[in-house]
Amino acid sequence: MTKGKILVVDDEASLRLLLSNELSRMGYTVEAVADGETALNRLHDEFFHVVLLDIVMPRVSGIDVLRAIKQDAIPSEVIILTGNATLESAIESMKLGAFEYVRKPYSLNELLIHIERAIEHQRSQLDLKILRDELKKNGYGGKIIGKSKSVKALQDLICKVAPTQSTVLILGESGTGKELVARSIHAMSQRSNKPFIAVNCASFSETLLESELFGYEKGAFTDAKSQKRGLAEIADGGTLFLDEMGEIPVHFQAKLLRFLETGEIRRVGGTKDILLNVRILCATNQPLENLVEQNRFRADLYYRLNVLTVNVPSLKERLDDIPLLVNNFVTMQGFHKEFDDSAIELLTSYDWPGNIRELKNLVERTCILVPKKVITADDLSFLKVNKKAEPGNESVAPSPTISSDTTALSLKEMERKHIINVLSMVNGHKGKAAKLLEINPKTLYMKMKAYNIITTYE
Structure with missing residues (x-):
């Protein structure tokens, strides 16, 4: 696996050859061009982790190339290499967003240190952006809360599967926290310092899902005005979490199976395969074996996914955790309130068909609408819970309901x-x-x- 892709931009042929040979020998994929115009064209067509950029070049200067890179939001980190160093050019380069400014002559070891730092910085910025987006979308992010037997068993299983490289299938009802389990597996794995990318497969049509996961080339379709890397490619080295696997269109399942078996993707409209090093975690609230029988899910894909299975308990299987969960949600939302024993007792008597998501929303709603600091069972009167049947009474009680009618x-x-x-x-x-x-x-x-x-x- 390559350590990163580097674009060398210098009008000196001998320097281009030297850098290409030495950096390739160190495990990098290197491409070299002689002028800024060609460099910009390559950067629009292909992704590079780092650009090694000379300042003095014919037609388009290095400063102009750097300015264009930042204006076009090209994610590559730029290291300026120049034999004509001046204070003014150094200041201008750093203001424009260059990662480092290196004077010629320089040692190869010095340059390698700058390249490694640039790649690490780029990945950390990408991880931070992804994390912020996910936290904004979900409103939470953290560890699995609970001390019940089912949660302890879940945590023990996560500890066993996390260090492996195997595909994991996470099963559980809607709202039980399957993505949080996936994040925990990633956090405890050897890939924890690499990207974690979550994709809700139910959110996209077949065509959109393929372009979102695998990316597309410029001109692949009407609105494809530039190349776009897919989420699988962004997750390279890290973890790709595919949620709602049961909703993936049958025709796309064959392409997904090929990706799982070979590790290779092909962008929409592309002609070459791209080899990735990604761990796959999947989740579904549907019984995939039933979908296989209904010909809605490929049997070979099911067997490929079902290597390690993690079952996430529903909230009614872990009612003892409700006090901890409630306190966590209150603190997380920044409310200075508490639920008294009567309120907790009422909450633990409910079946929670919406699981933890329903509990989280109920806590938030109650804290907003109830002006008191201490919330009691009376404040939860909208939550109608049927009393448990007395011993010996074999009648079947109706399910809990929020309606009073x-x-x-x-x-x-x-x-x-x-x-x-x-x-x-x-x-x-x-x-x-x-x-x-x-x-x-x-x-x-x-x-x-x-x-x-x-x-x-x-």
Whole structure:
């Protein structure tokens, strides 16, 4: 595996040859060009970790190339190499965003140190951006909270599978924290200092999923005005987490299987294969074996994924962890509140069909709407929980419900009533209601229109 891709830009042929030979010998993939214009064309067509850039060149100067690289948001790190060093050029280069300014002559060891630092800096910046985006999207990021037997068993299993390079299939109901398990596996692996890229496969159509994962070449389709690296390529050296595997279109599954077996991808519109070193973690809330029987999931892909399996317990299997989870969510959201024993008792009596995600949203909603510092069971009266049957009573109790009306209603009537209840809780504020309902505001508006729900809030 290459240590990184380097573009050498210098009008001296002897220096280009020397750097190409020495850096290739040290394990880098090197390409050399003689002028700035050619360099910019290559940078738009191909990804390079580092650009070794001379300042004095014909037609386009190194300073102009550096300026164009930053203006076009090309992610390569630039190291200036020059035999005509001046204080003014050094200051201008650093202001424009050069990673380092090196005067000729220099030793190869010195240059290698700068290159390694530049590649490490680039990867850390990429990791930081990805992490920030993920934390903004999910609203959380951290360790697995809990002391129950099921959580301890889960943590023990993670410790066993994390150090391996094998594919891991993470199974669990929606909202149980499968991505958090994947992040824990990555954090405890030998790849922990490399990128962790999460992809929700249900969010993309077949065509979009392929271009998002594998990238595309310039001109591959109408809007492909420049080359784009796929998420699999960005994850090179690290971990790629594929969520909602059961939703992947059947036709794309063959390409995914080839990637899993060979480690190679081909960008949309491309003609060459790119070898990657990526660990794959997958997750689904669907029984894949049933999808295989229904011909909705390839059997060979299922067997390839099912190397190591991690089952994430539902919240009703770990009710003892609710006090810890509640305290964690309250602290994480920055609320200065607490749930008393009566509230915790009520929460542990509920079935939690939405699992930890539902609990997190309930805690946030309650902390926002209840002005008191101490939250009691009375503040959770909207959460109707059926009492446990007495010993000897064999009757089957109905499932817990948030509705207080026991009259049999159609699904549409129940949905309309629930929307009205939530709107009344937030005084008709559609944005807050949509957040509590976990739907898009536009979807809420369409449902209100369909159900003829009118609110006076503006």
